[in-house]
Amino acid sequence: MLNSLVDLARESSSEKRRELLGQVSALFIADANRYSDEETALFSGVLGRLVEDADRQEKAKLSARLAHIDETPHDLALQLANDEADVAKFMLQYSNALTRDDLIQLARAKSQDHLLAISKREHLESRLTDILLERGEQPVRRSVAANPGAELSDWGMRLLLKLAGQDAPLRDNMVDRVDLLPEHYTRLIEMLPDDQRQVVRQMHGKNTALVESLLREAGEAVAGNALERRRSRIDAKVALKEIKNGQTTLDEVFLTLALARNLFDLSFILSKLSGIEQKYVTNVMVRYDIDGIAILCRALGVGTSEFNMFCKARGAHLKLSKAAMDNWMQDYKNLATEEAQRVLRFIKVRLTTMAQSTP
Template identity: 50%
Template sequence: MLDSLVQLARETCSDKRRQLMGHVATLFVEGADRYSNEELALFNDVLTRLIDKVDVPGRSALSERLAPIRTTPRGIVLKLANDKPEVAAPVLEHSPVLTSDDLLGLARSKGQAHLLAISRREHLDAQVTDVLLERGAQPVRRSVAANPGASLSDWGSRLLVKLAETDRDIRESLTVRHDLSAANFEKLLSMLPRERQDKLRQIFEQNEALAQELFREAGKHVEGSKLERRRSRLSAKVMLKDLKAGERRLDETVIEYSLSINLYDLAFLLAQLAGIDPRYVRNIMVRYDAAALVILCRALGLGETAFSALSRARCRHLKVPLSIAENWQAEYRTMPSAEAQRTMRFVRARLATLEACA
């Protein structure tokens, strides 16, 4: 089958080349996690030869299909990333194949459209955002400011705060970031009306208190409420893989673990999805106060039915009346998703800082 693809690659008709590339891309996408290194190298060879002979719409379609796949040959990704902006954008924004060094080189050499696509990636190192902020025009700088996954250096933070003096979009984006230093945060607040300053300070203090409390409790369990490890974590790791691959829904997984009152493995799953140490979530699980759990679950997008099942499981574990679950559920219904996500970003960053300083 692969030999026949090599033969088809010799076709000279542009339409057939586009069709062939689409066919090869389909074969690759469907078996990307199963091919041997030799087969991946062959796909790389065929696609590399086809890319130069296919028009921009065809290359753009290929970029869209290959962007999210981790096993896409590196040569193909780099070739697409250096192509025209409409071709490069999908891989620049989404491809996990591109390293920080790759992104740094592209940010230093490409134009504004490429920089804008890079600025939208889910995660960016501070050294990359520094180059984006230095070379980027206003749309790129606004995009960096609005991207919670774009890490900022102290220089980058100070530059954005300075730009915020005359750019309302950047100013508003910075008010919900979690990684400004105290000095930069205060400078940003000085640009806002007094009532807004007071509200943001209150939010900051509440989030800081939550992070500090979780950190202090990390080494201990609430007395008499320690979670038991009921089974091997292998099943939880398999479940996590399925969740990340989109083969299972978070809600049905939470309900399944809640019905068996397996809060230990559930804490592991939620922690991995939230990007924090499981010990924090284990302690959240056994606290009578549900505020932290409400924030965590709402930030992860858990539905109300699944949170209700989790609340009832917590009641049984804590040996409190099931009616208490209704109070926790009411709290969950009133928690806005955007607010929960902002709080989790702040808490995640602060916990990392506290751990590094411990």
């Protein structure tokens, strides 16, 4: 394989080299976690040369594919991250191959579109958010405010609070943050129109209460017996991989497990897709109230008919009446996807914060 890669890199035809880009990248992605350091370095050199002759569309496609591969060579990731924004944005937002120092240097030098992509990363250290807020224009600052994984320094928080007075979308994003001190939250609430203040207060209180309920001991919060794995025609780990690869859908897997009343494996699937520990998902799975599991399922895009089947399985587990299950379904139909996703983001960050503060 090593010799064949070297031969590919020596191709003199630009057209041929562009055609080879897709083939070589597919070869790397297929077994990225199995290659030796020497092989990975060789892939980096070959792909780096092929990228030089590729057009923007081809480079963007490569960047999108490699951004989610942790084994992507650092030099190659940095090469793509330094390209035009429509190529670089995938690496800047998703790649774990880029270091903190890489991101800081890029944030100091690149365009607003590059900064916007960085601002959407799952986690941003306060040193990096300070640069984004200092150099970034309104879209970047709004994006930082909306990112629950963006750490804010004292300076960054004060700047965003100041900007919130004249920027309603930014203010709305700030209200949803869980790292606000009481005085910050009070200040933001006072900026809202009168008809929104009470609604936001009630929503914030409800979300906080929901998170706190997730952290209770099972004996206090869980209704009914612990979940047991039931036999079904699918393997949960295989199904999870197929969902992520687009070979099947969450609805299909969800329905199969619900029909089998296999709530244990269902909680595993929902945990992995939502990024919430399984013990918390199991907790809301077997509670009498529907709020937690409905938010989780709606945020992940579970269909109404699939959720209806789940309600029947859950109701049987808790030995509840049909009327109770009908009420669950009505609540689910009334729950907007955007609202569920917003609450899920709140829950994830708050759970992380509370877990870190627990001795």
